[in-house]
Amino acid sequence: MLGQLAEQQPVPGATILSVKGLEVSFDGFKALRNLDFSLAYGELRFLIGPNGAGKTTLLDVICGKVKPSLGHVYFKDSIDLAKHQEHQIAQLGIGRKFQAPSVFSTLTVFENLALSMKQKRGLLSALWAKTTSEQRDRLHQRLAMIGLQHKAKERAGSLSHGEKQWLEIGMLLMQEPDLLLLDEPAAGMTDSETEKTGELLHQIAANQTIIVVEHDMAFVRQFAKTVTVLHEGTVLREGTMQDIQNDEKVAEVYLGRRVERGA
Numbered sequence: 517m518l519g520q521l522a523e524q525q526p527v528p529g530a531t532i533l534s535v536k537g538l539e540v541s542f543d544g545f546k547a548l549r550n551l552d553f554s555l556a557y558g559e560l561r562f563l564i565g566p567n568g569a570g571k572t573t574l575l576d577v578i579c580g581k582v583k584p585s586l587g588h589v590y591f592k593d594s595i596d597l598a599k600h601q602e603h604q605i606a607q608l609g610i611g612r613k614f615q616a617p618s619v620f621s622t623l624t625v626f627e628n629l630a631l632s633m634k635q636k637r638g639l640l641s642a643l644w645a646k647t648t649s650e651q652r653d654r655l656h657q658r659l660a661m662i663g664l665q666h667k668a669k670e671r672a673g674s675l676s677h678g679e680k681q682w683l684e685i686g687m688l689l690m691q692e693p694d695l696l697l698l699d700e701p702a703a704g705m706t707d708s709e710t711e712k713t714g715e716l717l718h719q720i721a722a723n724q725t726i727i728v729v730e731h732d733m734a735f736v737r738q739f740a741k742t743v744t745v746l747h748e749g750t751v752l753r754e755g756t757m758q759d760i761q762n763d764e765k766v767a768e769v770y771l772g773r774r775v776e777r778g779a
């Protein structure tokens with residue numbers, strides 16, 4: 517059942533995720549309130565907002581970590597995500613990456629990717645099993661995409677922070693998710709790593725849909741097409757970065773709250 521749903525074909529321009537009237541309550545405190553949000557296949561959507569706006573909570577609801585008290589979250593039209601557990605949602609095609617990179621540091625870059633491949637085998641058998649030529653092709657494609665071909669045989673622990681982040685994105689991609697949820701993917705990166713990360717996100721968005729939670733406004737300005745601004749648990753504004761930058765209400769909620777990089 518889960519597998520069948522996950523294999524539905526994407527319809528270009530159609531909605532992959534639809535959130536309506538979402539409310540999340542933590543001991544009576546409404547972290548999200550009456551939140552509506554929708555996303556089309558192939559979008560690269562940036563989610564911004566001041567501290568405590570509800571960005572992480574929204575991602576937590578989408579990946580099943582937090583359950584809503586009201587409203588609904590539909591994936592690919594008919595899948596009610598609130599009814600599924602976190603591991604089922606991952607199988608349905610939603611991949612989440614948290615801010616800190618988590619890779620197997622004593623394994624090589626290639627082994628980390630191979631372990632993450634979508635497969636029915638367990639972790640250990642996946643490590644020892646021979647990869648097929650089709651699988652090896654996929655692994656090399658991903659290695660090239662994340663720019664780590666030359667480091668395939670190096671231990672992941674020896675990579676720079678930025679490289680570890682790309683490796684983890686590559687590992688997520690090996691699961692072939694339709695929707696990726698990324699939490700501040702460029703945090704702590706050098707300027708050139710940040711640039712490469714933005715380019716990588718655009719490459720990924722050619723085939724998959726991405727939501728990026730981001731605080732770095734210079735990064736958002738450079739790479740975002742559509743931005744959703746959250747404030748006090750609901751959507752304050754949505755539009756192009758230019759619209760958002762010229763919006764008085766957005767300026768007001770940000771004012772004095774954060775020193776922006778490159779602002």
Ligand SMILES: Nc1ncnc2c1ncn2[C@@H]1O[C@H](COP(=O)(O)OP(=O)(O)OP(=O)(O)O)[C@@H](O)[C@H]1O
Nearest residue numbers: 542545546547565566567568569570571572573574
């Ligand atoms: N498990 C929890 N229990 C109680 N309150 C929580 C919990 N998780 C989040 N909150 C509260 O919900 C609100 C939204 O938090 P959330 O982490 O989603 O915001 P955010 O926009 O991601 O903020 P930041 O940019 O600082 O990470 C905050 O006031 C936070 O303190």
